Amino acid sequence: MTLLVTGGTGFVMSVVARAWLDRDPQARAVILDRSGLDAAAEKHFAPVRDRLTVVAADVLDPKAWSAALDEQGITAIVHGATITPISRGSASEAKRQPEAEDPARIVDVNLMGTVRMLDWARERPDLKRFVYVSSGSVYRHNGPDWSSEPLPEDGYVAPLTLYGISKFASEMVTNRYADLFDLSAVSVRLASVYGPMDR
Numbered sequence: 001m002t003l004l005v006t007g008g009t010g011f012v013m014s015v016v017a018r019a020w021l022d023r024d025p026q027a028r029a030v031i032l033d034r035s036g037l038d039a040a041a042e043k044h045f046a047p048v049r050d051r052l053t054v055v056a057a058d059v060l061d062p063k064a065w066s067a068a069l070d071e072q073g074i075t076a077i078v079h080g081a082t083i084t085p086i087s088r089g090s091a092s093e094a095k096r097q098p099e100a101e102d103p104a105r106i107v108d109v110n111l112m113g114t115v116r117m118l119d120w121a122r123e124r125p126d127l128k129r130f131v132y133v134s135s136g137s138v139y140r141h142n143g144p145d146w147s148s149e150p151l152p153e154d155g156y157v158a159p160l161t162l163y164g165i166s167k168f169a170s171e172m173v174t175n176r177y178a179d180l181f182d183l184s185a186v187s188v189r190l191a192s193v194y195g196p197m198d199r
Contacts, residue, residue: 002028003017003028004031004069004078005017005031006033006080007059008033010033010197013080017031018045018048021045028052031053032057032081044196066120073126074124074126077131079114079131079132080133081109083105085161106166107165110163118130130183131186134167135164135190136189140156140159175187
């Protein structure tokens, strides 16, 4: 089995790709990411590098990656390529609104990048599964209207940021492609994530 991981040089998706390769010594992985492997990623993937292919291209430009992916015999996709506009660092830096700097790019990559990948996936008869990586950012921030009630996974969806909005829209697009093209596709919502490769 060969897994395609989009956004695979980033924090979460690099861990997904490495876990896939660690689980099965016969497995292969392909990373599609605009960035190549940096020093941390090279070190992270060193023990499994012989079973990893990296395609450095923008998810929005299928002409740059489609032919290269066609050669890989991909049987499953974890689509995690995204722009996550987060303010980090000092108190003044935390007040920044990074999504205001290039809002169209966030929507393009997060939503239209998903459409581009789904368009490619639906034409691949050997593809067994498409997993879209969404976010807990799709939920309304204040949660239930009554105390001590847990936040249900299927409720209180009302994203406030372009990131959350684009992630929820991509979930809906993924669902619709699954219905239209008989594609085995699911979405998963990650909560707060921490661990190795968070750089």
